[in-house]
Amino acid sequence: MRLTLSTLSTPIGTSLIVTDDAGTLRALDFEDYRPRMDRLLHRHYGAVELMDGAPPRPIRDALTAYFDGDLTAVDALPTITNGTDFQTRVWAELRRLKPGEVSTYGGISVRIGQPTAVRAMGLANGANPIAIVVPCHRVIGANGSLTGYGGGLHRKEWLLRHEGAGVTG
Structure with a gap:
């Protein structure tokens, strides 16, 4: 390819x-x-x-x-990934999160109808190849803390602050 x-x-x-x-x-x-x-x-x-x-x-x-501050500018960008059915469901759900809105791994699992698939959701989140547009940075720990981010926690924190999300480093 x-x-x-x-x-x-x-x-x-x-x-x-x-x-x-x-x-x-x-x-x-x-x-x-x-x-x-x-x-x-x-x-x-x-x-x-x-x-x-x-x-x-x-x-x-x-x-x-x-x-530059137009936080919805990337929302309509078309993407293609070659993930599993589960991964693509997770990534589609991530795209439904609005700028400044955060969710937990458990929250996304519930939203896709698989509340016990928290670990699998975390793995799918980590396998997301399209940062920012598929906003995996909007997923935080259950206690509200920042958790892993493929582009580095400093970027995750910057992106969330840029979007107006209240975050704890």
Whole structure:
């Protein structure tokens, strides 16, 4: 599979944007987490060839607007992932969380109708290849604390504060 890799400077580091020939977002991560992104791409698609290119204008404009304060600018961006049925249900539910709204792993599990699947939900959240647009950063611990984030806890905290969520570091 051939995909395009582009970069975009953001207030929290250089983002890596992976798109297909149609300009659909397949992955979004950060430059310092490139090995993680490569592992997720391989897990989702098998052998992937990344060709350097410019980010598609709609994605670039939406991400820029998001970081400039239009927190819903990324909501309509089309994405494609190759996760399991369970993962795609989790990721779809994450996209229903509004900016500034947080949920717990247990809360998302309940929302998808599988209240006992908290661990599986956490694994699906961690396997999300599309940061920010599929807002896995909006999932916090049951006690309200920040928990793991594939792009680093400092970014998770920044994103939640940017969105107006009351968080405890």
